[in-house]
Amino acid sequence: MKALKVIGVILGILILIGLILYLSGPDKYYMERSIVINASPAVVYDELNSYENFNKWSPWFTKDPNTKYTYEGPKTGVGTKMTWTSDHKEVGTGSMWIVENEENKMVNSRMAFGGYPGEPNARFVLEDAENGATKVTWTYEEELHGIAPAFAVFFDLESMLGPDYEKGLSDLKTYIESKPAPATDIAVAVVDVEPITYIGLEASADASNSDAISSTMATLYGQLMQAAQTSNLQMSGAPLAVYKSFDEDNMEIICGLPVQKGTTIDHESITIGETLGGKAVKATHKGNYDNLPFTHEKVNEYIKANNLQIVGYPYEVYITDPEQVSDTSQWVTEVYYPLGGGE
Structure with a gap:
């Protein structure tokens, strides 16, 4: 009986300690x-x-x-x-x-x-x-x-x-x-441009995922390069990307390699396309591709401020080859928005 009393006292003390801890916690x-x-x-x-x-x-x-x-x-x-x-x-x-x-x-x-x-x-x-x-x-x-x-x-x-x-x-x-900050002194102007003929591959990508966009574009350009070599086609300028649509969720893009006008290619997926010639709003972006959206914003602000009308699809021309220039601050990309009706 004495042992039971001791156990009971110990249990009571433990319960009391637990209650105190609970109330003070x-x-x-x-x-x-x-x-x-x-x-x-x-x-x-x-x-x-x-x-x-x-x-x-x-x-x-x-x-x-x-x-x-x-x-x-x-x-x-x-x-x-x-x-x-x-x-x-x-x-x-x-x-x-x-x-x-x-x-x-x-x-x-x-x-x-x-x-x-x-x-x-x-x-x-x-x-x-x-x-x-x-x-x-x-x-x-x-x-x-x-x-x-x-x-x-x-x-x-x-x-x-x-x-x-x-x-x-x-x-x-x-x-x-x-992270490299976007340039704030981007020059935007209306210029005259010649149409660019290109071989192109089209794809959709998640507009919010920069890694997915880069991966998709790298795949398309790789396929275009291989097809150009197989068909003995010579590039006539820098690679370009044409934006058919772009919103917060999705983008439709055509990756292209410029070729001579009149070029043909026998390929089930690759098409021949051409950018619009005439008037276009141009901005020169310098630096990492991550900041390109900022340059597009500047172009759109210019278009709105000057009551200009966009026709056709915007496109980017990648003047610098990343494989040749490792310093991203030296990369140059030209951004074009074709216009209708002149300035």
Whole structure:
């Protein structure tokens, strides 16, 4: 009987300790870290509203570069999801998906980790800072339920996760600030152009996925080069790309190699095309292809400001061969928008 009383007392003490821990424990986890990035909120938001470049600055990627990643849903915005699998104890298995966003202001992701019952949120909050910079605040937020508050007493979120957040933000800052900025002094003018005859291959691509666009274009140009060699065709100028349609979700593009007018080719997929001659709005883009959308924006602003009318399809001419010039800052691309009715 005495032993039973001792056991009962011990159990009572343990229950009391558990109750005290439960009552004194937090009802949620919360942590945040901030940094100022010398880039606009729009630039930062575009990086955080997708997982496409997440591992270029993620503090966990370097812990196990052999981690396997899979992606689901759209490329950007709510619904895009990334899942990972790793044998590294600090990486493990899990997934994260964007559940909420506000353009240029906030991106919120929910997370799930293998063997862990909770689903915490990782939120990025963007605020304007001085000189066009952006203050980025990265938070960890999790509501605690059941007996979780009791265990939370022994969990130091600040020391366990804080250093990873700090490294991640530092690497995000380095990554964004090291990307080549679009030129702001792009010259746009109306010029006279000659039509360009070309052999071309057409394809569709996800307009939001730059890697998919690059891969598609590389494949098309490779096929064109091979066909030109087989048919003994000589290029008469620099390669070009004709944009039949382009929106946020999809693009239809024709990759072309210029040839002499009157050229024919016997191929089931390759066609002969020709750009429009006459008046066109021209802009010369210098630098990485990633910033070409900015140059197109400048051209469209010029067209709107001068009440010009576009006819036909816009096209780009790639003056510089990337295989010959490795310095992307020296790459030159000419952008043309054919016009109707003169200036």
